Amino acid sequence: MADVRTSSSTAGPVAEPGAGRYAPSPSGDLHLGNLRTALLAWAFARSTGRRFLLRIDDLDRVRPGAEQRQLDDLTAIGVDWDGPVVRQSERLPWYEAAIERLAAAGLTYECFCTRREIQKAATAPHGPMGAYPGTCRTLSDSERDRLRTEGRPAALRLRATVTEFEVRDELHGRYRGPVDDVVLRRGDGVPAYNLAVVVDDAAQGVDQVVRGDDLLPSTPRQAYLAMLLGLPVPSYAHVPLVLNTQGRRLAKRDGAVTLRERLALGNTPEEVVSALAASLGSTATSSSELLACFDTRRLPREPWILDVHGLLRSSPCP
Secondary structure, three states: OOOOOOOHHHHOOOOOOOEEEEOOOOOOOOEHHHHHHHHHHHHHHHHOOOEEEEEEOOOOOOOOOHHHHHHHHHHHOOOOOOOOOEEHHHOHHHHHHHHHHHHHOOOEEEEOOOHHHHHHOOOOOOOOOOOOOOOOOOOOHHHHHHHHHOOOOOEEEEOOOOOEEEEEEOOOEEEEEEOOOOEEEOOOOOEOHHHHHHHHHHHOOOOEEEEEHHHHHHHHHHHHHHHHOOOOOOEEEEEOOEEOOOOOEOOHHHOOOEHHHHHHOOOOHHHHHHHHHHHOOOOOOOHHHHHHOOOHHHOOOOOEEOOOOOOOOOOOOO
16 A cells, blocks of 8 residues: 655644644535534543644635634634634645645546536446546546547546545544545646645644534545555544434525524524533533533434524523
8 A cells, every 4th residue: 555655845834733623614604503513623622632723724615704704703602722723725835745745656647527427427446336436547648638638627636545444433433434536636726625634634733633424424535645645644523413404414594593693683602602502412601611511422423403493592401
């Protein structure tokens, strides 16, 4: 199995070990599900003596003003962070350095497939069901030249040497999931999320990743990529999501689900924190109270079904 050790020039200045993080995309206001996950990531880090970092994943889906509103909302519910906010858009050289090392090791190839072509593929000949089918993995030089001549943009993919990888999660235990030829650089030249998050976590000394359990299936891909680059694989805790009354992941279309919308209805930040804490089995009314009795063993393992019509009309605590 190839192992591309990453020099300090690839990962950037390595911070002292021991940090958790929250890394929102500035595509709009955070809803209550996002705020709940941020509060959990903060509590996991603080309760274990780690630093807590904030990183803005702004390589895609950026809406003007969203970042500042997100920072304000996190502050309002008592989530603080250490050091300056890091933005992925300011770290492009580090991503490119990691890509160059993988390319030098023969672990990359150009992919000319459109999204529609990938979706139409039923199986992956060298990987698990649903993975990238490897269409461009064995293209000849002449075939690549023809596709370039046709004007097709080329993404850059990892040439994975395994089809599965195992991680350990604090809430889910051992999890073995699929690994395929993930995109490293998109066709528009922008570094892909899976690469950027791996490089950033290592560079910032993040050794604890707490996020929604919808991201658990992508974790083996990221852990495998970290291993290839010689970077430490963080510990993981994938927490249950907030769902609407139809059992679907909470979204802004579900009603008054952002902090600003709740404040406009007359709720206070303290009431919002109290509702979030209640969903975690706590009667805390502030982030500091939640932290004082935070115990990961007592966290719910099922999603929180949120009915926004009855939210916060009465005290959520017993």
